[in-house]
Structure formats: C-alpha cells, structure tokens
Amino acid sequence: MGTSLKPANIEMPAPPRPNPGPDPRPMPDPNHADCRGVASVLSRVGDKWSVFVIMMLSDGPKRFNELKRMINGISQRMLTLTLRGLERDGLVTRTIFPTIPPRVDYELTELGHGLSRPVEALGKWAKDHLDRIEAARTKFDQRNEG
C-alpha cells in the first residue's frame, strides 16, 4: 500500500524551531546498548519499596521486622522480595545470626551507599517541588474532567 506520497501538503514549515541547526546538541550518550542496563537500574530506583529501604538503611543496619515497622504499609512478601532484589544487585548485604530466635541484619554496601546519594538528591528535589507538581496535577485534572 503506497499510503500516499503526495508531495503536496507534506512537512509543514509551521513553527520556526529555535534550534534547526545541524545537531549541535551535547548528546551525552547515544549508546543504545547502555540504555537497557541503565534502565534496569533506574527501574529499581523507581520501585518505591526499594527506595524506602535504601533510605531506611542509609543510617545503619536494620533487622527485617525493624524495616517492616519503619516502612509501615509494606507486606512481608514485598519486603522480602525488595531486599532480595537489592541484595542481588549488590546494594545490600544480608547477615544471618544463628541465634534463637533467628536474626538477620540488612546493611547497605559501599555500592548501596553510593546509590543513596543521588537517590536522596532526587528525593530532595521531589520534596522541594512536590507542591508545584501536585498543583499541576490538580490543574490538569480539572481541565480534563470539567
């Protein structure tokens, strides 16, 4: 199917872009291969439970139920899965003390602490601009709903 290739009515001159030059952009990393991997790391950050756990652990090791209490709303299942994920990524260590009852401490690794910095920066930004974002949301919802 030709899908019409009429030379008429094609690409409009419509809006004069401020930047029509020959690609003068910095483009820090056009490498598509990296994106995949980076995305997997970012998705971990996007996981709200992971972020909370990292936050909670940023000031020292914690026990399982200690974390569960602090986060307040997470199910045991999710906490387990979250911790496993973080452990898998080398972001937290899991230390078992063979006492009775058993005790397990979770602690951020060097890598985990490193991650906590940009995450906290992001969290700070989020906190600082939260009101503006929520305002935008309300406004948008009103427009779209009224």
Place this chain on the structure above:
Amino acid sequence: MGTSLKPANIEMPAPPRPNPGPDPRPMPDPNHADCRGVASVLSRVGDKWSVFVIMMLSDGPKRFNELKRMINGISQRMLTLTLRGLERDGLVTRTIFPTIPPRVDYELTELGHGLSRPVEALGKWAKDHLDRIEAARTKFDQRNEG
C-alpha cells in the same frame, strides 16, 4: 495462642551493633505524609519510559513520532500515556500546531529541566556502576541457581 513468651531465649545479645546509642541518627525527614507524595514523584522517575522521554527532551522540543523513533521499543500507547503523565505533572508542555498533517511538539518545562538534572546524575551513577551491578547479579544468580 500465646506464641510463647518465655523469658528465656528472648532477644539475643548476639552482635554488638556499632551504634546502639539513643538514636543519634540524622533522620532527614521523619514526616510520613511527605513520603506518599515523594513516592509518587519517584515512581514517575522509576518509570523507564518517563526517564527516556525526559532524557530525549532535555536537549530541545520533539515531535510525537520523533520521540517514538528515538526511544525505539516504546509503543504508541505507552508514549501517549507517558507524555500525558509528564504533562499532568507539569514537567512537559504540549503544543499543538493546527497544520496538515497535524503537528505536536513536546518540550520540557522549567520544572522538567530541573528534574532532568538529578535524573541525569542518577543515570550517570547507573552507567558508572552498571558493570559492578551486573557482576553482582550474575554472582547472585549463580549462587542461588547452582
């Protein structure tokens, strides 16, 4: 169901925590109310498509299909939803040019540009430590699978 409250075998003295003091931690923000809102912002960052779009838009406005091409793998539906979400949060603007064929430009707002900075910091961290993380993953998987 007493679940046993024998004074014996209770809380162990097991591991001498380096920090058993009366909570000398900084605790930047114990406010639980904020967490909810912050989480909603973080979840947006965690959404891989949102991050990609923000990245793509960080160097100037783009059209719908332009973004679709650049991201390569996103469905039209997801791109639409992602852009709607970003627009709702006041992170991107949507400008319609009533030409034929129609043209819509998406551009980061001031807020969106502000967000792109910590996001890129996070992306940089992810890229820098990607190999270490992937190594940890492989190692973990081997342990758990072998």
Place this chain on the structure above:
DNA sequence: CAGCATCCGTGAAGATACTG
C-alpha cells in the same frame, strides 16, 4: 523472628484497528 509457598484480584502494558 525471618521467610517461603500458594492463591487470587487488580491493573499495567502490548497488539491491533480506527479517527481527525
């Protein structure tokens, strides 16, 4: 206390087709 196994409901995401 810490954690796994299981079941099940919800909704997020892809594919496809149609409209302005």
Place this chain on the structure above:
DNA sequence: CAGTATCTTCACGGATGCTG
C-alpha cells in the same frame, strides 16, 4: 501525523498459612 478505543495478557502485589 497524532492520537483514541478495545481486547488480552500476565506480572505485581496483598492475604493467608506453614516452617526452621
């Protein structure tokens, strides 16, 4: 070109019960 609408799928997450 830039969407909307619909259908289907399936992974995420909660609840529950059991083990070491």
